[in-house]
Amino acid sequence: MKYYTYLFIVGLVSLFELIFSIVQAQDVQKQQKPNFIIIFTDDQGYGDLGIYGNPTIKTPNIDKMAIEGQKWTNFYVAANVCTPSRAGLLTGRLPIRSGMQGDSARVLFPHSKGGLPSTEITIAKLLKQQDYQTAIVGKWHLGSLPQYLPTRHGFDYYYGLPYSNDMDKVDSIPYVKAITKPKNEYFRVPLMRNEEIIERPVVQNTLTERYTIEAVNYIKSHQKTPFFLYFAHSMPHVPLFPNERFKGKSARGTYGDVIEEIDWSVGVLLNTLKETGLDKNTYVIFITDNGPWKLFKELGGSSGPLYGAKGNSYEGGVRVPAIFWAPGSVEPGQIAELGSSLDILPTIASLSHAALPKDRIYDGYDLTEVLKGLTSKSPRNEMFYYHASKLVAVRQGAYKLSFYRNNEIGYPDQLTKLEKPQLFNLNEDIGECYDIAGKHLDIVQALEELALQHQKTIIPTESQLDKY
Structure with a gap:
């Protein structure tokens, strides 16, 4: 009897050891999964960073991030304004596939009845299936x-604004005055934590600082579990509210003050990762949602060498700065290949070993091999430029074919169908100055066919933005 009792105890101990080893292995596996941080600015132009050629705005932290990581120079967002661009980033799908585009309303407003459909799978939803916070x-x-x-879209925690910082304006204040001489009380924008309003109107002068504190606290409290942090700045979208510590510091004026505070924020985040040792296992991506809002002149940003701005699909409206940083994982360098915010979801899926659903069309590509330096060739060789529901241009390789003309500063919309499409070699003519369609009819024909075949994949979907 004692012998069998002994065998039972030994077996029980062995079972506990096995269970412990399995749990321990799962914990190690969780710790080994990479973390992901996307830093997303609002209305920042291609030419608003030192590393992208700005001569007066000082961005040493973002510049260092680009030097230590990969700086992409042919990187595109999914749309030329806020809402559809953000939908494209988080779903890996062109906004027209999810109804997150509108012909009468270009973005969502406080009174809008629509929003991102629950059927869409965001990066957050995808990573929740992989046990991410x-x-x-x-x-x-x-x-x-x-x-x-x-x-309701896969995020465990939310701290921020539900829409742009210029919305919910007090009716009695003219919009131009509210933007050019802003006061917090002119805008009834709410600050939310999860689904509760905690401040209204939000004090915008300290918003970037408070966002940064929240982000740092989140990183420090999630050192032992894999996490995804989507850090979406409200600025430099107008109205500009510089922090007192940065006000009047930039040679670029108020706009520069705001960008330099965002650069400070990036530095704080990267230093936090280094101090906690999480830099060894965290991918940080820095991009912006669309081009600068040139309508507001010096209060808006710069497209640098690009033509166009927020609100149109010239290069200045949709080509954005993009930096990937992960010491030991991302091969440093400058990438002139095509990339897009649409590629971020498939890339994160690959890096986290998450399976993409097979029941929908994705418009992104996995950039993992380029990031790791395993190849210099991007899997993306084309880009489709949408203005709401209209396909206004298509790019393949160096060549971009435009079907429409628009206002250079983006507003008001002056979208006009061209009698003949215009062709540009963007490698040789980054400013879209010289139409070469007459010299390359074969390329024009090939790009027209590419656009036609793409449009066959689009299934008409109810616009969420046009719901009031």
Whole structure:
């Protein structure tokens, strides 16, 4: 009897050891999964960073990030304004596939009845299936009704604004005055934590600083679990509210003050990762949502060498700065290949070993091999430029074929169908100055066919932005 008792105890101990080793292995596996941080600015131009050629705005932290990581120079967002661009980033799908585009309303407003459909799978939803903790700090702008908030789209935690910082304006204040001489009380924009309003109107002068504190606290409290942090700055979208510590510091004026505070924020985040040792296992991506809002002149940003701005699909409206940083994982260098915010979801899926659903069309590519330096060739060789529901241009390789003309500063919309498409070699003519369609009819024909075949994949979907 004692012998069998002994065998039972030995077996029980062995079983506990086995269970412990399995749990321990799972914990190690969780720790080994990479973390992901996307830093997403609002209305920042291609030419608004030192590393992208700005001569007066000082961005030493972002510049260092680019030197230590990969700087992409042919990187595109999914749309030329806020809401559809953000939908494309988080879903890996062109906004027209999810209904996150509108012909009468280009973005969502506080009174909008629509938002990102629950059927869409965000990066956060995808990573939740891989046991990630997920958070958004900053601007959402994909629906402000309860059923559309980040907490309904895979995010465990939300701290930020539900839409742009110029919305919910007090009716008695003229818009131009509110933007050029802003006061916090001119805008009834709410600051939210999860699904609760905690401040209204939000004090915008300290918003970037408070976002940064929230992001740092989130990183420090999630050192032992894999996490995804979507850090979406509300600025430099107008109205500009510089922090007192940065006000008047930049040679570029108020706009420069705001960008330099964002650069400070990036430095704080990267230093936090280094101090906690998480830099060894964290991918940080820095991009912006669309081009600069040139309508507001010096209060808006710069497209640098590009033509166009927010609100149109010239290069200045949709080509953005993009930096990937992960010491030991991302091969440093400058990438002139094509990339897009649409590629971020498939790339994160690959790096986290998450399987993409097979029941929908994705418009992104996995950039993992380029990031790791395993190849110099991007899997993306084309880009489709949408203005709301209209396909206005298509790019393949160096060549871009434009079907429409628009206002150079983006507003008001003056979208006009061209009698003949215009062709540009963007490698030789980055400013879209010289139409060479007459010299390359074969390329024009090939790009027209590419556009036609692409449009056959689009299934008409109800616009969420045109719901009032």
